[in-house]
Amino acid sequence: MEDVGVYVHVPFCERVCPYCDFAVVGVRTLAPEREARYVDALLAELGARRARFTGRRLASLYLGGGTPSLLTPESVDRIRVAVFGAFQPDAPEVTLEMNPGTVERERLPGFHAAGVNRLCVGVQSFTDATLKRLGRAHGAEEARKTLAVACGTGFAALSIDLIFAAPGQRVASTVRDLAEALAFAPDHVSAYELTVEAGTPFALADERSQLDRADEAEVVEMMGAVEERLAAAGLARYEISNYARPGREAVHNRRYWERRPVLGLGVAAVSSDPPDSDAPHGRRRSNPRDLETWQTAALGGSLDAVADVESLAPAVARGEAAFLALRTAAGLDAGRFAAEFGAPPRGFWGPAIAELADRGLLAESGAGDLQLTPAGRRLADAIFQYFV
Ligand code: SF4
Structure with a gap:
């Protein structure tokens, strides 16, 4: 049976x-x-959108944000029951992102009782x-106390989010953060290098040189420390920023890298509709970023008027297939790629692949499968530009 993952965006922080x-x-x-009102709107959107995924097995439900742990366990349960009722739940992964606040910590048993089996704690440092x-x-x-309670609450999987290369952070403090995180024996760690996004207060501070950022060599050292310490603790890198014990990789996150259908609910949520005869590479449906616009449309049954819908053109789908797969340790499977696009990656990017392989940034197997090398992972964003 074909499957679906459901993403629920909760924007409140x-x-x-x-x-x-x-x-x-x-x-x-x-x-x-x-x-x-927000949960009512989510369920209204589920009712309006579920038909595109009818009969599918539910592989995962992911509540992200924002801070979904600001919802009460009763609201989380309402969402879970509705999503399970809309599809064929087959022991799905049910993930909740949470921040380590006091109120959220007290709600952990309630979240567990509401069916959450995977907890992602946004510790950061x-x-x-x-x-x-x-x-x-x-x-x-607060982070330590939250993790201690989470470990004793019976969640099937625990993931910790960390940030490195934050302002003022240096290699030694990154190493200390890793050691503290590992003391809680997580199944999964997401370790993100801080990126300064345009339009944020950090971007303005960066322009004024007010962010005390580590230099390039230090960041490379931090990346090495992250990979080495987590590997030594049995958490292998399976995606650029994600590490897991064997068999504990995130079911939901993998759907994005493998371009599998996802129903996105909530403000700014994005859905990947399955391919059909009019859109052989699938459709992307993006909700508006404005809360009131989305909520009014969801409750009023007029989502189609506000969502942005794109049938993926072959060139767009090819580029996404390449760079999303290259994010993963498994890399880009040339056979699977050729089955969808009619030719292996060399057929579309021969000169680029040859150049990147010569520079030691890309490894190519005899069958044409591609993977980033360790040097390539450090330049991943620049390499992805060759494919999109
Ligand atoms: S980084 Fe996380 S906690 Fe902070 S505002 Fe964004 S979503 Fe909320």
Whole structure:
């Protein structure tokens, strides 16, 4: 049976971090009426969109954001029950992203009872000075307490999010963060290099040289430390920023790198509709980023009027297939690629592949499969430009 993953975007955050460019709304506390209206809109969108994925097995449900742990366990359960009822749930992975706040920590047993079996805790750092510079709403001690409770609550999988190359952060503090994270024996770690996104307060501060950022050599050293420490603890790198124990890779996240159908619900959520005769490479459906626009349309049954729909052109789909697969350790399977696009990667990017292979950035097997080399991973974004 074909399957589907469902992504639910919850935009509310206690405080908007100065490096964030996600679709978020700052709220000191989430009022019950506001929460109920948002969940009503999510379920209305599910009702309106589910037909495109009829009969599919539900492989994963992912509540991301924003801060979905600002929802009550009752709201999380409402969403889960509705999504399970819309598809064929077959022991799906149910992930909740959470921040280490006190209220959220007290809700952990409730989230577990609501069917969450995988918890992603946005720790980012165990160093208070780094958390302060990142503008995070929590401190290191709150992160430790949250992880301790999470470990004792019975979630099937625990993932910890870390950031490296944050302002003021150096190699030694990255190594300390890794050691603290590993003390909680996570199944999965996402370790992201801080990127300064245009239009954020960090971008402005960076222009004024006010961000105390590590230099290139230090960042390379941090990347090496992340990979080495996590590998030594049994967490292998399976994607540029993601590490897992064998068999504990994120089911939902893999869907994006493998371009499998995802139904996205909520403000700014993106759906990947399955291919059909009019769109042989699938369709991308993007919800508006403005909360009130999306919510009014979802509740009023007029989502089609506000969503942006794109039938993926062959060249766009090819580029995405290449760079998304190259993000993973498994790399780009030439046979699978040729089955969809009519020729292996060499047929479309022969000179680029030869150049990147000569420079030691790309490894090519005899069958034409492609993988980034360790040197290539450090230049991944530049390499992806050759394919899109
Ligand atoms: S908590 Fe996460 S989603 Fe919310 S503002 Fe900070 S970085 Fe963005």
